[in-house]
Amino acid sequence: MERTLFEEDHEQFRDLAREFNQREVAPGYPAWEADHRMPRRLWKAAGEQGLLGLAVPEEFGGAGIPDYRYRVVLDEEFARANHLAVALAFHLHDDMVLPHLLAYGSQDLKERWLPQMVSGDKVTSVAWTEPGAGSDLRGIRTRAVRTGDGDWLLNGQKTFIGNGITGDAALVLARTDGGTGRGGSRSFSMFMVEKTTGYSTGRQLEKMGLNASDTAELFFDNVVVPAGNLVGEEGRGLEYAAGQLPQGRLAIAVASSAVARTVYEATAAYTAERGAFGARISDFQNTRFELADILTEIEVTESYVDSAVQAFNAGTLDAVSAAKAKLWASERAKSVTDRCLQLHGGYGYIMEYPVAQAFLAARLLTIFGGTSEIMREVIGRSITPPLPQHGKQNP
Numbered sequence: 086m087e088r089t090l091f092e093e094d095h096e097q098f099r100d101l102a103r104e105f106n107q108r109e110v111a112p113g114y115p116a117w118e119a120d121h122r123m124p125r126r127l128w129k130a131a132g133e134q135g136l137l138g139l140a141v142p143e144e145f146g147g148a149g150i151p152d153y154r155y156r157v158v159l160d161e162e163f164a165r166a167n168h169l170a171v172a173l174a175f176h177l178h179d180d181m182v183l184p185h186l187l188a189y190g191s192q193d194l195k196e197r198w199l200p201q202m203v204s205g206d207k208v209t210s211v212a213w214t215e216p217g218a219g220s221d222l223r224g225i226r227t228r229a230v231r232t233g234d235g236d237w238l239l240n241g242q243k244t245f246i247g248n249g250i251t252g253d254a255a256l257v258l259a260r261t262d263g264g265t266g267r268g269g270s271r272s273f274s275m276f277m278v279e280k281t282t283g284y285s286t287g288r289q290l291e292k293m294g295l296n297a298s299d300t301a302e303l304f305f306d307n308v309v310v311p312a313g314n315l316v317g318e319e320g321r322g323l324e325y326a327a328g329q330l331p332q333g334r335l336a337i338a339v340a341s342s343a344v345a346r347t348v349y350e351a352t353a354a355y356t357a358e359r360g361a362f363g364a365r366i367s368d369f370q371n372t373r374f375e376l377a378d379i380l381t382e383i384e385v386t387e388s389y390v391d392s393a394v395q396a397f398n399a400g401t402l403d404a405v406s407a408a409k410a411k412l413w414a415s416e417r418a419k420s421v422t423d424r425c426l427q428l429h430g431g432y433g434y435i436m437e438y439p440v441a442q443a444f445l446a447a448r449l450l451t452i453f454g455g456t457s458e459i460m461r462e463v464i465g466r467s468i469t470p471p472l473p474q475h476g477k478q479n480p
């Protein structure tokens with residue numbers, strides 16, 4: 086089925102994104118994978134090209150275009166070029182940090198951070214997960230305590246933080262009610278914590294895929310966070326995180342759908358060229374049935390995800406629909422990359438083949454940004470709300 090999501094302007098933006106991939110990303114990408122990080126000049130180049138922070142209002146240096154379809158185009162082009170680590174790095178900056186600053190940040194925070202995030206001069210990360218708390222953010226132990234002059238003293242540890250090494254600041258969730266044990270809905274606050282204030286990065290974590298983006302531990306040891314770096318109001322961190330989750334989950338659904346489409350197209354082409362038993366691999370009924378199933382799944386997925394994008398643009402994408410989009414699309418990406426790898430035979434296991442890299446990248450999609458099990462919890466609770474005494478609270 087032909088997609089009707091895009092208009093002429095989006096296709097022009099696609100040309101720009103494709104050209105950016107060829108010029109700025111492709112030449113260095115293999116080296117960045119080996120180095121386990123991408124250079125800062127890539128961020129600057131993306132900023133100059135107008136690829137970062139499109140939704141940021143013009144008064145803060147952005148294009149003032151909240152139309153999410155441009156982000157979809159960008160993700161599709163990163164997937165097509167097999168530059169998924171760049172998509173991940175930009176996602177954290179653009180789909181996670183920016184929306185929180187836009188929605189809840191003070192005028193001062195916006196003036197200090199948004200223009201530099203749009204230009205690519207500053208790179209940001211999201212620091213919510215901890216060694217002991219991922220799905221259950223109420224288990225966060227990083228603490229912020231007010232000092233006498235109104236600033237905050239931050240202590241704790243985060244892990245799995247994308248852009249943690251290369252980033253200039255982290256959007257941190259920390260406990261601020263002084264309590265111990267599992268926190269309540271008003272126990273946590275959100276802070277924009279700048280690297281210059283002295284937090285340290287620990288090990289760069291060795292991932293199974295997406296290696297051109299860095300993922301690290303962060304340590305906060307008596308870090309003084311200025312009062313003005315509190316995002317929004319004290320005690321509302323979890324509420325803010327929950328408020329912006331639909332965008333983060335939609336973004337992962339979009340990337341998942343794009344990965345599945347890209348790998349399917351590569352596999353259809355590969356099996357039409359590769360021969361065995363005097364025929365093409367694509368001539369075997371098993372291959373045709375697999376590709377038929379995969380293409381059908383992809384088109385149905387695109388249809389739901391495109392509707393979710395339109396709902397997001399209209400301001401009506403709810404948390405449950407975003408969870409459905411993320412659950413469905415990421416599970417499809419995992420399954421499609423696995424089946425396409427199988428259709429490549431031994432070459433599918435060789436890293437120089439895009440399907441091998443996509444298979445490893447796709448494995449993350451059902452885990453980060455909320456696991457598939459948590460998505461099912463969110464959806465399930467909308468069907469049968471839990472009884473009060475059984476109410477678990479995963480944000």
Ligand SMILES: Cc1cc2nc3c(=O)[nH]c(=O)nc-3n(C[C@H](O)[C@H](O)[C@H](O)COP(=O)(O)OP(=O)(O)OC[C@H]3O[C@@H](n4cnc5c(N)ncnc54)[C@H](O)[C@@H]3O)c2cc1C
Binds near residue numbers: 210219
């Ligand atoms: C490469 C990578 C990049 C990441 N980037 C970031 C980042 O930039 N910033 C950040 O803050 N975090 C990041 N994360 C963290 C990611 O969001 C978490 O790993 C994820 O939310 C799961 O948390 P966890 O690892 O603690 O797993 P756990 O919460 O320990 O879950 C373990 C298993 O238990 C299941 N489970 C948990 N609770 C329930 C439940 N109620 N019902 C049923 N099953 C349940 C889970 O689904 C999972 O299968 C990243 C992770 C990875 C691997």
